[in-house]
Each structure stands twice: as structure tokens, then as C-alpha cells.
Amino acid sequence: MKIKLRQLLVAGVFAALTAAPAVNAADIKLLNVSYDPTREFYKEYNEAFSKYWKAKTGDNVTINQSHGGGGKQARAVLDGLEADVVTLAIAFDIDQLYQKRKLIPEDWQSQLPNNSSPYTSTIVYVVRKGNPLGIKDWNDLVKPGVSVITPNPKTSGGARWNYVAAWAYALKHNNNSEQAATEFVSKLFKNTAVLDTGARGSTTTFAEREIGDVLITWENEAYLVLKEFGADKYEVVTPSFSVLTEPPVTVVEDVARKHGTLEVATEYLKYLYSKEGQEIIGKNYYRPSDSEVAAKFDKQFPKLELFKIDQLGGWNEVQKKHFADGGVFDQIYGPGK
Amino acid sequence: MKHLRYKTLAGAIQLALLGIPNANAADVDALERRIHELESRLEKFEKATAAVPAPTAAAAPAINPEVQKLTRKVNTLERKLEVQDEVTASNFTKLPKFDVGTNGFRISSQDGQHEVRIRGAVQTDARFFSEDSNHKAFDRFETKQARIWLEGKVFKDIYYKIMPDFAATNILPDAYLDYAYLPEASLLVGKFKPSLSLERLQGDADGTFLERAFPTYLASNRDVGIQLHGAFSKSGFTTEVVPGPIDARNTFTYQVGVMNGTGDDGSLDKDAKDTNDNKEFVGRLFAHPFQHTGYSWLEGLGIGFAGTVGDPNYSVGDANGQLKPQQTPIGRTTYLNYANTRTGYVQPVSNGEHYRIYPQAYWYGGPFGVMAEYAASSQTLVSTKTKDLPTGKIRQDNTSWQVLGSWVVTGEDNTFGAVKPIQNFSPLDGKWGALQFAARWTEMNIDNGTFKIIDPTLSAHHATAWTLGANWYLNSYALIRADYEQTSFDGGATAKKGGDRPTEQVFATRFQLSF
Secondary structure: OOEHHHHHHHHHHHHHHHOOOOOOOOEEEEEEEEEHHHHHHHHHHHHHHHHHHHHHHOOEEEEEEEEEOHHHHHHHHHOOOOOOEEEOOOHHHHHHHHHHHOOOOOOHHHOOHHHHOOEEEOEEEEEEOOOOOOOOOHHHHOOOOOOEEOOOOOOOHHHHHHHHHHHHHHHHOOOOOHHHHHHHHHHHHHOEEEOOOOHHHHHHHHHHOOOOOEEEEEHHHHHHHHHHHOOOOEEEEOOOEEEOEOOOEEEOHHHHHHHOOHHHHHHHHHHHHOHHHHHHHHHOOOEEOOHHHHHHOHHHOOOOEEEOHHHHOOHHHHHHHHHOOOOHHHHHOOOOO | OHHHHHHHHHHHHHHHHHOOOOOOHHHHHHHHHHHHHHHHHHHHHHHHHHHOOOOOOOOOOOOOHHHHHHHHHHHHHHHHHHHHHHHHHHHHOOOOEEEEEOOEEEEEOOOOOOEEEEEEEEEEEEEEEEOOOOOOOOOEEEEEEEEEEEEEEEOOOEEEEEEOEOOOOOOOOEEEEEEEEEOOEEEEEEEEOOOOOHHHHOOOOOOOOOOOOHHHHHOOOOEEEEEEEEEEOEOOOOOOOOOOOOOOOOOEEEEEEEEOOOOOOOOOOOOOOOOOOOOEEEEEEEEOOOOOOOOOOOOOEEEEEEEEEEOOEOOOOOHHHEOOOEEOOOOOOEEEOOOOEOOOEOOOEEEOOEEEEEEEEEEEEOOEEEEEEEEEEEEEEEOOEOOOOOOOEEEEEEEEEEEEEEEEOOOOOOOOOOOOOOOOOEHHHOEOOEEEEEEEEEEEEOOHHHHHOEOOOOOEEEEEEEEEEEEEEOOOOEEEEEEEEEEEEEEEOOHHHOOEOOOEEEEEEEEEEEO
């Protein structure tokens, strides 16, 4: 009778004895788990990286993409989705991969330049052509009768950026009164017609289903609406004040090590900082971090006052105060509120 | 049509609201009224619009702002429902799975890494003795087992079983953890059946007769310790992870363990502590040499060998070292009682080398099954004695064997586990379950040296039992057994009474529910 273990041992020894340096191109697969509106950008970027990697190493690399609300995506990885890299909307969601399962090192954010954020962006509005309600700034969104579309901050990283931009605007215009800011975001969410689970869902609601007067969304997503649904139907409104969003990226080291993809996954993210990567970033309406490339795309991004999340104490503080169970968002939003 | 749409919308919104903690009937009613109102208004506008003559091709149709507003509201409600559906579907994927049916009762996580299985067994017996004018045994009804237990796994490969028995003196027969990271090497820790007797290792509800044969009673019943075990399969076949002390599925299995050592048929009670520093080593190899070979009639052949070795050093008077009485299989009457010593001796304890060997085999092919087992238990018994009596230390070599055959006459597969009826018992539908007939011969030989200490007029030195049985499987959970057994003895009575303990004839039944 042949025993499986013995066969495996013999095969292992034989393989070790006869192993020669690999001469054939390897076929490598990566899974990039990302937030909702990055589909188009990463599709283009992945093709570019595959070509770059093939030219550099001769290996074929295929990058599979998974997209959804940032919070939901982080939970999926925590629940076992084997992502080689994560490219999410906010640092807090990525940090959970260390806090809850030690899938990444504690200092993950220091492993790539700019706190591991290869680009920045901001939050703007999309309105119907002609801006029939004359929406220009955040205070226009809380007026009675304005129908707002934004995703659910409980599931979407982008929605949390939307929320904190409104919160910070209210603080700024109300002498830092948190009570006034709470009332402001409360009114904003009372005006919200549909809370989708992610930014792409909100785009569908607003542009495809034609629901709502104004869509609060990522800058890149706003321009995508114009491209996909027609600049003759929609227009982008940049408020006077918004948030500097810094979506971070990292290798899920625990998974990449298991898959044997640590090197290629790391290079995949580093390539985001290359001139080529930054060009693709700019083309897709994200704000490049490379100053030279940023200058090239400068004209496509209107000027506005941007605040950083650190001014509110950083994401850990904001998450705990606003989006944890029982936080400000739970207090202001819910049936009957 | 519109009415249907309204109903569907309202119903769906109601469903959606059910998931929201603060939603109440008033909210739902208000929402229903609002939708109804909107629908009525929309209907009026549609009628009014229909009455207006069609515009000319040159003139663009003016869309009534009110209609536009209503349409947007309906669209919003529909989109809200879609989002709610998405959320609900996503939440469903995280809910644990409940499975209740012929495979038992279990709850498991969606990823299959965690599982709790609720199991139970009740055995209610009746025993009737004939030719028993001396009342050596009493006709009786009794609850043999009343168990409810949990078994399952956590984090994929840590298996567990916690099984109390409310009808037994030893209230906790099994309580163990099994870390089965690899099927080839698993670590079993806790209280479980030591890997020795084949029939003992068979599931307590799965045996062919009400009670096991003589060889079982030379092995420990339960013991506490640690055991490394694993399995290998034939090349090209997957090795199954089989947690716990018995694996009757894989091609080749092994078990090696270190246990307290509880003596022949022994088991420590739930809170009892071992009082012996020397531990017992247990080893067992078992193989299905023809598994996956295509020789269908030989695939169910299993052969193995098991043994223990230990060197207990109990002091006379230590209850842990005293040997358990030996009893007849079905009748459960004591024919060898170590407490019944000759005058001048006290009850012996096990003190000195103790080893056992257990060659064992079974074969199951189609409806037929055979099991055979031989047991030898060699140990040193020590008793104190008065000065003028011969030695209080003896070497005892007991042996035993059994062979049983069974036939499932209704055609189901005979197995080492339970028979699964093709048709569950349902007499009005002409379905009768499964029926199995069985016969067994078993003998126990007690070393004659034993009777230097034990009174030979009160304990027999040889017992032979033959048994006929029938098992009626009503379904995969319920079973009715009926056994007749006759046990004859050598020794165990005074010369005046013929020298031999009277033959025991017992008819016993069991109603069993095990899931």
C-alpha cells in the first residue's frame, strides 16, 4: 500500500535535490481590495503595472480587484478575504487589520511615502445641469427641500470623509461649536434621500436613477459622472471648503507571505509613486503626490480651502466619536430622527 | 396593477423597517398612507394627462412638475428598497447556519470554522432472567444512558466533546479537546476511551448488542491522558480529519498515548484523582488494507493490534487500585468479585507490571458484518494476609475473545457505525425501517492463580456466553433491540452446589434514541 505522506516526503526530497533555478516565467496573481470608486483607476493602473513587471522580471502578474464601501471591504479582509494589498479610503479601516488580526505591521503607514497615501483627493458635489437649486456650499445642502445623496458612513469610507467635511465646515462657521455642528450634520442627513453602502452606489442612485438634487462624492467620482453620464446633464460644484482626503495603501503582509507574493505586492504599491503611476492617478482625477506630475494636472483641480483630518484629532479619534456604535452619527441619524 | 405595486412597495418597506430597531407600526402606517396618497395623486395626474390631446411632433411635451416630483419620490422609495435588500443580503451572509434534520442538530459559522453540534442519547432497558430461583439477578427496567452533549470545533481544527451522562455514576464519560491541525498528526487531550479494545471504541449507541462482549471488560472504560493520533490514506485519496479516539474511515490509523491507567474496565469518576505516579502507555495500529482497491467485498475489512503497558504501584486499600468486578455481558451480573476474598486476605490491588494485548478485526460487506477480538491482560495483584497463609501476591493472566456476526435482512449496509434505514418506520405507508439479526460467542478465562486470594466458591474462573439478537432501526435515530443470552460458568459455587455458578439466561430489550 502506498502511503500519501511517504510519497510526499519522497517527492519533496526529489524536488529539493533536482531543483534548478527557475527559467520559466511565473504566473502571479494579486488581489487588490479597494474602496468603491477606484475601479476605473485601478483597471488602468493594473494594466500598466503588469506591463512594467513583465518587462522588469519576465513574470506575468494578474491583479484581481475587489471594490465596495471601504469599511465593508476592511471587514471582509478581517473575515478572511485574502487580499495581497488593500487600497482603502481611510487609514482607520486599514489600521483595523493590525488592531484586530495583526495582518499588517503596526508601522504600516510609515512603509511608503506620504503616510502611504500615493495621492490625495477631496470631496465635492455633483448637481444637475444648470444647478437649479443654486447649490454652492455646505450650507446650501441643509436647506429644507434639498435632496442629498451620500453613502452610509457606517459602511463607506468616502461617506465618512463627506460627513467630516460637513462637520468641519459647521465648526468653522459656528465658532467651533460642536452643538451647532451636530445640528448641521443632523439637518444634512435629514435631507439625505438614500444612504447607499458605498460611493459607487450613490453615483448610481444620483446619476442613473436620477434621484436627489446633489451628490456629495469624491472629486474623481464627480468627474467620472460627467464622463460617463454626460457633461450636458450634470455639473461639478466645488465648495469653498472641504477635506483633504488621503486614501492609504498597504501590503497585507500576512497574506502576501502565505501567497509568496510579498515582493510583487510591495512593488505594485511602490509603482503608484512612480511617474507613470502618478500620471495615471492624475488622469483619473486623483491629485498626484508627485509635485511635477501634480503641476501638470494642476488646472483640472479647482482651488479650495482644505483641512486635514489631523485637525479633528485624526481618524482614531473621529471614528470613536462619530461612527462607533452610539456615536454622534447614531444619535443624529435613524428612523424617526 | 398600480394597487399591486403599492402593496409591494408598502410591504417591502415594512420588511425593511422590521430590521430597524426603532421602527414601529405607526411609522409603517404613516408611510403606507403617504405612499397611498402619492399614488392617488399620480393616478389623477395620469388621467388628466391622458385627457389632453397629444402634442404635435414639433412641440416638446411639457412634463408636469408635480408628476416629476412624484416620480422622483417613487424612484427614491424603490432605490431605498434596493439598498435595503443589498444590506439584508449582506447581513444574511454573516448569519450562522442552522442545520436540523437527519444529520443532527448543529450551528456553524458561515466560514465553517466554528461549529456546535447538540447530541443526545437515551437508552431504556428491560432485563428478564429465567431459571433464577436463587435471585442472583433481578428482573428490572432501567435507564442505561441519559446523555446530552456538545461536540464541534472552534477555529477550524480544535475539536471538542463534552458529554455528561445523567444515568451513570461516572457522570462525565467524555470531556476532551482534539487539535487536528493535520489529519496525519492530531493531539487528543482529556478524558476519553483509551485506544485499545475495538468494540469499546465503537460508538456507545452503535454496537450490535445491548452490551459489549467479554474482551471489552479487560480494557479501561475511560481514562484521562494525552494521545497523539493520525491517519493516512491511499495515494490519490484525501485523508479525512476524524477527531476523537476512533477513526474507522481512513486507510491507516495510529494512536499512541499516555494515560493515568484505570485498570480493567476502570474509569475514574469525574472528580477523582489518580493516586499512582506510574502512567500507562497505550498504542494502537489499525488498517483497512483493501480500502480503495476495487475489491468491493474486501474494502470493509479492518485489522489492527493494540496494547498497553504500565506499572501501577497502588497500595493495598487504595480504591483506585482495586479491580472492578467482572460481569456477564447482557445480564450485567457479577461472576468475579475481587472483594470476595478467601478468609485472611483483603481485597487485592494492582501493583506491578500490567500489560494488555488486543489483536482485533472486523469486516463489513453489504448487509453482512463480522467482528472478532482477542484480549489478554496480565497484571500483578497484591493483597495483605495473615502470617500463616500463602503468598498475597500473584500474577494474573486473564484472556478473553469474542466473535460476532450480523446481517441486515432489509438490505441496508452493515457498518461499524449505526445502520441507516433506507425507509423510515411509517407503518401506514408500508415502511418498516431496517432489521438486523446478530449472533455472538464470547468467552472469558480468569487466571487460576487469582483464586489463591479470591474465594473460588463465590467467583467463577471461566465464563462462556452465546447471544442472539435482533435490532429494529425505526429511523437513523430510534432503535429497538432484543437480545437473548446464555452464559455458563466454570467455578463460582461450592462443591455441594455442583461447583459451578448456575447458567444465566437473560432476555433483554432496549429502546434507544440517539442523535
